[in-house]
Amino acid sequence: MRNILVLAEPTELAWSKATLGLVSLASGLGDVSVALCSVVSDELLEELAQRGASAIYLNTNEKIYNHGNSAKADFLIELITSHEPDAVLLETSVDNKEIAGRVAVLSNSGVLTDISALEFDQSEKLIARQEIFGGFSTVISSVSTGVTIVTVHPSDPGVESKQKDLKVVEVFTNFADSTKALTVKMGPRTETSSRPKLTEAKIVIGAGRGVGNQENFKNSVEGLADALGAAIGATQAVIDLQLCPSDLLVGQSGATVSPDLYFALGISGAIHHLAGMQSARCVVAIDIDENAPMLHNADLGIVGDVGEIVPKLIEVLNNRK
Numbered sequence: 001m002r003n004i005l006v007l008a009e010p011t012e013l014a015w016s017k018a019t020l021g022l023v024s025l026a027s028g029l030g031d032v033s034v035a036l037c038s039v040v041s042d043e044l045l046e047e048l049a050q051r052g053a054s055a056i057y058l059n060t061n062e063k064i065y066n067h068g069n070s071a072k073a074d075f076l077i078e079l080i081t082s083h084e085p086d087a088v089l090l091e092t093s094v095d096n097k098e099i100a101g102r103v104a105v106l107s108n109s110g111v112l113t114d115i116s117a118l119e120f121d122q123s124e125k126l127i128a129r130q131e132i133f134g135g136f137s138t139v140i141s142s143v144s145t146g147v148t149i150v151t152v153h154p155s156d157p158g159v160e161s162k163q164k165d166l167k168v169v170e171v172f173t174n175f176a177d178s179t180k181a182l183t184v185k186m187g188p189r190t191e192t193s194s195r196p197k198l199t200e201a202k203i204v205i206g207a208g209r210g211v212g213n214q215e216n217f218k219n220s221v222e223g224l225a226d227a228l229g230a231a232i233g234a235t236q237a238v239i240d241l242q243l244c245p246s247d248l249l250v251g252q253s254g255a256t257v258s259p260d261l262y263f264a265l266g267i268s269g270a271i272h273h274l275a276g277m278q279s280a281r282c283v284v285a286i287d288i289d290e291n292a293p294m295l296h297n298a299d300l301g302i303v304g305d306v307g308e309i310v311p312k313l314i315e316v317l318n319n320r321k
């Protein structure tokens, strides 16, 4: 039986859809072990068991959060050495790409990032698929040295009954001297938002340059997000105009979102932006230019001025409440 190791971390006391999707993906490939950096509730462990996880390796060195991503890489290296998994899967994120790179170097292995699908071929080689150029092409690749280390953009297939008996094994990792030399100090977050997390939201309001200015951003983008209980995303153009913080960037250089509904407000539809939202179930685009590519990528395209249409839409939505 092939062994697949997954790095999982809960956000705000729950698993993200991506983490659950990752465990489901792994259970379709082999026997799943999950590396956990800290203790989680029994309910969260049960969710992993339902997805097919059979072992939890629980880090007990509480200094794991003191030494940045290097400490998590050391933890994974310890598990690779002791349990020899065929592959290590991490959810795609900036931090996890760093961890994956460190693990690959330390274990003399190959790393593949931004993978959308994985399968073993007839010769038992793990084959990865990566969508590039905004999904217009697919790269098929495999690792030929060491363990396959992969960061994945998983979709969540939902719970299938793959319930396993779960064993929890405590692991104390002695971090490398180079890891201990790095100390991370945590400061308070300066900004908080009551809106859903961008990558988890069911509805995302995407703001493009066509929104125009801060006043329209507040009235149209924030107003529509408030009316629908949605998260806000933005294009690079909007970030450059400093209409919102850079962590709202959606696209090749920012977050990947797959909401049920994506509103594209004044977004032309550059391939770099499409790369981050093309897996949305339904796209509604509003653009003043009938030739804007986003209108042709949308399920519903509306030709018109964002500043005129969106406030009317908000009024209708609010009247229905």
Ligand SMILES: Cc1cc2nc3c(=O)[nH]c(=O)nc-3n(C[C@H](O)[C@H](O)[C@H](O)COP(=O)(O)OP(=O)(O)OC[C@H]3O[C@@H](n4cnc5c(N)ncnc54)[C@H](O)[C@@H]3O)c2cc1C
Residues within 6 Å of the ligand: 207, 208, 209, 210, 211, 212, 234, 235, 236, 237, 238, 249, 250, 251, 252, 253, 254, 265, 266, 267, 268, 269, 270, 271, 272, 273, 276, 286, 287, 288, 289, 292, 304, 305, 306, 307
């Ligand atoms: C290496 C690289 C990486 C990049 N990564 C990203 C990324 O991760 N994410 C990202 O978003 N971009 C990224 N970009 C930039 C990307 O190429 C585009 O420049 C950017 O997405 C354009 O943003 P936009 O659609 O808001 O602006 P524009 O392309 O300028 O489009 C604005 C749209 O608004 C419409 N409009 C204007 N006025 C109105 C109005 N009043 N009402 C309605 N519509 C109106 C216009 O017709 C137009 O279609 C990257 C670029 C490079 C080179």
